[in-house]
Every structure is written in structure tokens, then in C-alpha cells.
């Protein structure tokens with residue numbers, strides 16, 4: 295008997311709001327009563343709280359994740375002709391920030407199992423004009439940072455992490471050489487490993503504001519001060535400008551909302567991880583789950599691979615599937631929301647045509663763009679909803695044979 299029809303959206307922010315409504319309204323009311331809307335006590339408190347959460351000394355609130363990337367690149371002085379190495383399989387903002395400053399994004403293909411930068415391919419792309427590397431931690435797990443940081447150190451390059459999708463994810467950084475011993479290493483949080491880390495609080499993100507918001511994390515106090523100045527037109531004092539910056543501040547209302555939500559973030563991440571494990575299990579039980587070595591029409595769903603040494607926060611639960619576009623249409627007809635992150639890799643974006651890349655340059659990224667599918671994922675997703683989603687996927691593939 296076919297399962298009763300259900301509606302399972304890709305993301306359901308209402309479920310979350312309903313649970314925390316009273317606290318949110320109280321926080322917003324307090325800002326309205328204070329009539330302080332720009333760089334008040336909520337922004338500075340939120341900066342301190344996020345710095346503590348991400349275990350990094352400094353955090354600077356800015357207007358969006360896109361601006362966080364732009365300000366980070368400005369702070370390290372990226373300008374005309376500077377090359378910045380990054381992945382083509384990311385949101386547009388990562389490379390756009392480089393181009394806005396006159397820099398040149400240099401793309402490197404991805405690892406086909408994690409969808410993150412193929413770190414072993416980075417070295418061949420370093421030139422005398424290379425200034426920085428931007429690893430993007432896609433979907434919720436970190437790129438392989440240990441070899442990347444070693445490479446950057448060796449070549450004197452700055453690492454700026456695009457941590458927009460991974461607040462709270464952790465990576466075990468080995469500490470070989472420290473005190474001469476081989477200690478197990480340290481679990482660091484995403485955004486705390488490079489010189490600078492960029493967070494986004496876009497509403498759909500794992501920690502989402504009620505509008506646009508972002509943050510730059512920094513280990514070095516001088517770099518943090520530069521970002522602080524750059525977000526206020528390049529001057530910390532009134533009407534004195536040492537640099538030309540932009541107007542890009544995190545506002546008090548968003549900071550007040552985010553402070554309430556930050557208190558729940560650990561629990562929400564745990565809930566996301568539990569839902570990811572349940573999807574994995576349901577796909578196994580339905581005999582749909584393939585592995586990177588065995589993935590074909592008889593096991594058409596490759597579930598996410600968590601590559602040690604890291605944790606995955608499952609901001610996105612993305613599977614690699616056979617017949618992606620037809621499956622997506624089928625799921626939509628049956629009430630299941632999905633999305634594709636991202637259907638067109640950046641090296642093939644029309645606006646980046648002057649960079650001279652062609653189809654075929656990054657086969658792993660191009661294949662991922664055709665085969666990945668994000669399934670419904672949010673902390674409040676119920677077991678019945680997940681069973682329904684997997685049932686629909688199973689029904690689709692049964693009809694293919």
C-alpha cells in the first residue's frame with residue numbers, strides 16, 4: 295500500500311521559531327526599548343560568545359557572510375592581480391569577494407567523496423602572485439586543514455576559512471613537533487584554524503538570523519582590529535579614516551536574535567547529526583546505499599562520507615544520486631523539498647568567463663554539480679518525515695527498473 299502523502303520541506307524555520315518564540319520576542323523588545331541599533335551591547339556580547347564557542351580569540355560582527363569574506367580579504371591586503379586559490383564547488387560569494395577587489399580566483403578541483411578542496415592539488419597552483427587560500431568547508435564538514443595549513447606556512451600564504459556552512463564543526467589538528475612529542479593533537483573549531491574565518495548567519499544557516507548577518511573570526515589581534523576598522527569605513531575614531539573600508543556592521547536586532555539562538559546551537563547540531571545517522575540507516579535498510587567504490591543503479595544513493603579527522607554538523611545532508619534531476623522532480627511531485635548546492639560550478643559562471651576556464655577543467659566539481667541532491671534537513675525533522683522521504687526515493691528507483 296502506498297504511504298499516505300506528506301509534505302516534507304527542505305527546511306522548516308517555523309518549527310524552530312515556535313519553540314523559542316517567547317525568548318526571541320523578549321530579546322527584540324529589549325533592543326527596541328534601548329533604541330540602540332548599531333554596535334551596541336548585543337553585538338559586543340555576541341562577538342564574545344561566538345569567539346568562545348568557536349574557541350578563537352577575536353570575532354567581529356559584520357553585515358553578512360559575503361561581507362565577512364570581502365572584509366577578510368581587504369584586511370590581508372588582497373588587491374589588483376593577487377591570486378587566491380579556492381574551490382569552484384561553493385556558493386558564489388567565495389570567489390566574488392576576490393574579484394571585487396581586483397584579485398584573481400584560481401580554482402582547484404574537489405575531492406569527490408567530501409566535496410571539499412582537493413588539498414593535494416593546491417601546491418601545483420601556487421605562483422609568485424598567490425596571496426591566500428580560501429578552503430570552503432562544504433555542507434558541514436571541514437576541508438582537510440592539516441596539510442593545507444602546512445602548505446600555506448611553507449609558502450607564506452594566508453588561509454581564510456569560508457566557514458559559512460559549518461559553525462561548530464571540529465577538526466583534529468595534529469601537533470607533531472610541538473615539544474618534540476607526537477601528541478594526539480587538538481580539536482579545533484571551523485573558522486579557528488586559518489588566520490581568519492568567515493561565518494554567515496543567513497536565515498537558513500545552522501545558526502540563522504532574521505535577516506542578513508555575518509562574522510569574521512581572527513587569531514591575531516592586529517588583523518581583528520583591521521576588520522573592525524574596515525567595517526566602519528576604515529576608521530575606529532569618529533571622522534578619521536586610516537583606510538577606505540565599507541559600511542558593514544552586524545546590527546543589534548540581529549545580534550539579539552542570534553544570542554538567543556546560540557544557546558541552542560549545540561543541541562541543534564546534535565539533532566542534525568542524529569537525523570543524518572537515521573537517513574544513513576534508512577537508506578541502508580532500503581538497500582539503496584552505495585559507497586564511493588560501489589555506486590550504480592543497484593545502489594543508487596551515496597550517503598555523505600564523513601572523512602576523519604573531523605565532525606560533520608550536517609548543515610546540508612547531500613547525497614550523490616543516479617538520475618538526479620528526474621528523482622528531484624519525482625520528490626517534488628510527492629511533497630518532498632530538495633535543492634541542489636550547486637548546479638553550476640564557479641569556473642563555468644558567465645561572469646567569470648574572463649578567467650578563461652572551460653568545461654572539463656574540474657571534472658570532480660562538474661560531476662558533483664550534476665549528481666548531488668540536498669534532502670530535507672533541520673533539527674525538528676521527524677522520524678516519520680524521514681521514513682517518508684526515503685520511501686519516496688525507493689519508490690522512484692523501483693519504477694526505474
Ligand SMILES: *Cc1c(COP(=O)(O)O)cnc(C)c1O
Nearest residue numbers: 358359360385387458494495496
Ligand atoms: C551562505 C554562504 C556565504 C555567504 O553568506 P551570506 O551571509 O549569505 O552573504 C558564503 N560562502 C558560503 C559557502 C555560504 O554557504
